[in-house]
Amino acid sequence: MPASLTEHMLGDIIAENQELALHNHQHFNESGCFAVNLSSAPGAGKTSLLEKSLPFLSKESSCAVIEGDMIGELDAERLRKHGVEVFQINTGKACHLDAQMVARLLHIKNMRNVDFLFIENVGNLVCPARFPLGEHKRVVLLSVSEGDDKPLKYPAILQHADVVLLTKCDLLPYVDFDLPLAIDRIHKLNPGATCIAVSAKNGRGIEDWLHWLREEEIKVLARIHH
Ligand SMILES: Nc1nc2c(ncn2[C@@H]2O[C@H](COP(=O)(O)OP(=O)(O)OP(=O)(O)O)[C@@H](O)[C@H]2O)c(=O)[nH]1
Numbered sequence: 148m149p150a151s152l153t154e155h156m157l158g159d160i161i162a163e164n165q166e167l168a169l170h171n172h173q174h175f176n177e178s179g180c181f182a183v184n185l186s187s188a189p190g191a192g193k194t195s196l197l198e199k200s201l202p203f204l205s206k207e208s209s210c211a212v213i214e215g216d217m218i219g220e221l222d223a224e225r226l227r228k229h230g231v232e233v234f235q236i237n238t239g240k241a242c243h244l245d246a247q248m249v250a251r252l253l254h255i256k257n258m259r260n261v262d263f264l265f266i267e268n269v270g271n272l273v274c275p276a277r278f279p280l281g282e283h284k285r286v287v288l289l290s291v292s293e294g295d296d297k298p299l300k301y302p303a304i305l306q307h308a309d310v311v312l313l314t315k316c317d318l319l320p321y322v323d324f325d326l327p328l329a330i331d332r333i334h335k336l337n338p339g340a341t342c343i344a345v346s347a348k349n350g351r352g353i354e355d356w357l358h359w360l361r362e363e364e365i366k367v368l369a370r371i372h373h
Pocket residue numbers: 187188189190191192193194195196222269270271314315316317318345346347348349
């Protein structure tokens with residue numbers, strides 16, 4: 148197939164996704180539910196971050212998770228142990244969630260009783276950048292074991308991020324990862340992105356991440372109710 152034709156078809160798919168993402172966004176607004184989309188390469192620590200964060204957030208707010216995985220419910224089972232409602236979406240052969248998958252779920256389950264909805268995308272640093280799901284905020288995780296060159300190699304996903312979490316910082320003494328350089332590279336792509344160094348292992352940065360979430364939720368809810 149000629150490259151231009153493939154690009155044309157992809158353009159249609161992206162336009163359709165955009166429309167459904169807007170529909171999901173309106174649904175989240177009407178439900179008063181703050182929706183956050185988490186993306187990263189496989190294994191960067193999305194589920195571990197949620198395992199660390201949910202016990203704190205659940206004390207004062209109602210939380211739920213949409214768990215995107217190609218097959219299985221491994222991550223969903225990990226998160227259910229923390230007493231939150233988890234909705235599994237299996238994408239089959241698809242390497243990312245799309246807005247239609249989320250829309251189908253929202254037709255069955257409205258999110259009216261949910262304050263924080265986390266959407267854990269399939270591990271992939273490329274495709275989720277082109278498929279918004281209707282979320283209010285986008286979180287990208289980059290683990291220090293992946294290398295500080297990743298912002299140079301995967302710019303699109305970072306350009307769309309509201310917050311970038313530099314994860315597994317407990318491993319910094321053991322890997323060649325220049326944290327200030329990585330943050331500088333992220334800011335060159337996206338000057339407005341908040342960067343937070345975190346570790347789900349020793350808790351570094353978790354308070355800052357939770358503070359960011361709570362502040363953004365307040366701002367989003369104020370905008371919805373205005
Ligand atoms: N040392 C260290 N290991 C971590 C940290 N966070 C996660 N890990 C480990 O990294 C591996 C992957 O973590 P997950 O939380 O499953 O990563 P994920 O991004 O959800 O993975 P996928 O959903 O498969 O893309 C596990 O073995 C975790 O124990 C961290 O802060 N420090």
